[in-house]
Amino acid sequence: MGGIDGERHRLILPVGWTAVTFGVVRRSEADMDLTALDRHGDIDATAGMVDFAVNVRGATPVWLRDELRHRIDDVARYPSRADELAAVRAVGDTHGRPPSEILLLAGAAEGFALLPNLRPRRVALVQPSFTEPERVLRAAGIAVDQVVLPEPWHLDTADIDDDVDMIVLGNPTNPTSVLHPRSAVEALRRPGRTIVVDEAFADVTVGEPESLASSGFDDVIVIRSVTKTFALAGLRAGYLLAAAPVVARLASTRPHWPMGTLQLAAIEMCLGERGHAHARHEAQTVTTDREAMVAALTEAGVEVCGTPAASFVVVRVADGTSVKNHLAQGGFAVRSCANFVGMTPDHLRLAVRDPATVARLLDAWKDVI
Template sequence: MTTTEDTPTPMRTDGPDLRHHGDAEVRDDGSALTDLAVNVRSDTPPAWLREVIAGSLDGLAAYPDGRAARAAVAARHGLPVERVLLTAGAAEAFVLLARALKVRRPVVVHPQFTEPEAALRDAGHSVGRVLLREEDGFRLDPAAVPEDADLVVVGNPTNPTSVLHPADTVAALARAGRTLVVDEAFMDAVPGEREALAGRTDVPGLVVLRSLTKTWGLAGLRIGYVLAAPETVAELEQAQPLWPVSTPALVAAEACVSPRALAEAAHAAYRIAADRAHLVAGLGEFAGAGLRVVSPAEGPFVLVRLPGAAAVRHRLRELGFAVRRGDTFPGLGEEWLRIAVRDRGTADRLLEALGRVVPAGG
């Protein structure tokens, strides 16, 4: 069964570092490392997208106008524009939700991306945690979420577990008077975007967050969006500063939801699935050494547990590979690592390095 705990404000100093993210693993000497710590596609942005963004620079003298990008995102999901809010990445959306919505008992389902809880704490909220368990495959049980929670945050597919929860299971969290926030930052890396709730208007209190930085390699540009009821969008928009999204980011958003881009992303999702299967198969050779992969993995990353993971991570770094530590995620510990999915050649080089650290068969 899952467990629930209440976490007081201010942010505890004895728990996981909620502000640690994958980019910290490659900072400073990152140029010398193969980056398997950050969940951004390594072959992006593509040349055509770079050209589109570069073409926007001639318009930098004018203030950003997000109407075209907002309409394009709305059309991509079959929604009216009043249900769309463009943000400087999904991270800004978490801050807006924490500051703008009047909630009494927010709950975050972990292990997952830590920024939602960090933003809620920074806004002065006491945050409850629902901890999903390894024994259950980190699967979501809606009954584990307290009935009086009026804000629930869950990722799908979830970072770092790579678990894809059924859409009906996630939707079962909805209640009258509750805001249900579903972080779908990695959903476009799932073939067919199955189990997505983006575009749904029949789930009460639903707020879906999407990021365009992962699939398109735009982490430095900061662009994402919120899909929600018009009244929720209006509340969040009031909390935003003027012109929160830059002109290049707006141009990128419009381009990334075009038919051409959607087709390219769909193709990439199938390629990621094949590359992930190759990586998981290779990691399976280390089962005798105690390595376990959380499966089935459905995101562009995998979560593994192995004895001495902290030492393994440091040794892999010496061999030229950066992987993400897992102990900064509530519900995990030092024996966990997250590994981004890359092409098969990169995976083979990682597996060869891992074999030098953790001999197959123990």
């Protein structure tokens, strides 16, 4: 398991496991980079590489790019209230939520940065998962429990102390690609506790069967992104759904004009009729390509971990860091899982790609092995 300090690895482990405190392990400078909380796949996917490291789906849809281009002249003015209301209305229509329960975000990651405004006493992070919540909560001085799920990462194995007043988890989870049953998430609810669900990849699951975005529970916060499925990572756009008082507390420290005109326009369009059609198509494509990718990896002797349900899969290989580096030399970017709690440098995350691109990766993989 990768890590950057002893504090980070005082773990709350699943039932039947023994709690241990891990010390600091000396590593080379290169390996230390792989374990940093703020290291993400975009660092590895440099221009010209075949990108399996970043979970963004292809190119921005032409219709969306054209619509954003038409709004370029509007950036000479401050973002308008009309644009904000249009984006909020699109989110509300999609999930059946009133405007008071919607907070537009400059990317889903901003939603995690706002969580300290709720002043939780003790937060359980269901791991392995996205590293940003841990980074921002620790920076705010908030106590964090690492609740590590054993592979294959089923939520019903989580052992969470009753004293925890906030739980953060992904669904489907980055990096494991596991999709937890909605009922398992709901079972974590307790009086005085807030559940934060990262649904950044929910729209690549066909029909979004396990989403809580439309639940309306006053103790559940759902954070969503539009940048992955619509290839808008450079624009930063997402939103958050929660009870009205929670939204007000989260937004209390934001500056005036927290969102730009193009971000607001993007949210409106991605959650409009054409956006929904695009998301449905991408979800089906991801499902088909993922099934083919898992089959190809398995046939090639690469171990696929868990039961992937999102736009990425996790594999385990001996000497994963070396494999990653050699693939990079051959022009293929893959994501090390060394900085995810509960995973090791031998776990690599691969974005789902079409069969022809996967075949190219496997040709390079055979050369590395």
